[in-house]
Amino acid sequence: MMMLGGTSEAKPAILEIQEIADKVRPLLEEKTNEKYEKFEAVEYKSQIVAGQNYFIKVDVGHGRFLHIRLFQGISEEDDWELDDYQVNKTKNDELTYF
Known part of the structure; x- marks a missing residue:
C-alpha cells in the first residue's frame, strides 16, 4: 500500500x-542534445499526486543511465509530461525523488 504523496518501492520496469x-525519448534527446542508441527502462517508482508521477531509471548504453520524472494528470487523456531528468547516473544509483 502506498501513501498518498510518498513514492513506491523501486520495481523492475515492465512493458507499460x-x-x-x-x-x-525524443524530447529528452532534444533537451540533452544526445541521441541514445539504447533507451531501456530498467526500474521505476510511482507517486500518487494530483495525477501520477513516475520516476524511471533508463539504461542508455555504455554503462550510462538517466533518471527521468514524468507526470500525467488525473484524466486518462492527459499526456505524459517530462518534468525533470538527471544525467550521469550509474546502474547502482538509487532512484530517488527529484
Whole structure:
C-alpha cells in the first residue's frame, strides 16, 4: 500500500513503463542534445499526486543511465509530461525523488 504523496518501492520496469519512457525519448534527446542508441527502462517508482508521477531509471548504453520524472494528470487523456531528468547516473544509483 502506498501513501498518498510518498513514492513506491523501486520495481523492475515492465512493458507499460518502457512505452511511457519511449514517449518522452525524443524530447529528452532534444533537451540533452544526445541521441541514445539504447533507451531501456530498467526500474521505476510511482507517486500518487494530483495525477501520477513516475520516476524511471533508463539504461542508455555504455554503462550510462538517466533518471527521468514524468507526470500525467488525473484524466486518462492527459499526456505524459517530462518534468525533470538527471544525467550521469550509474546502474547502482538509487532512484530517488527529484
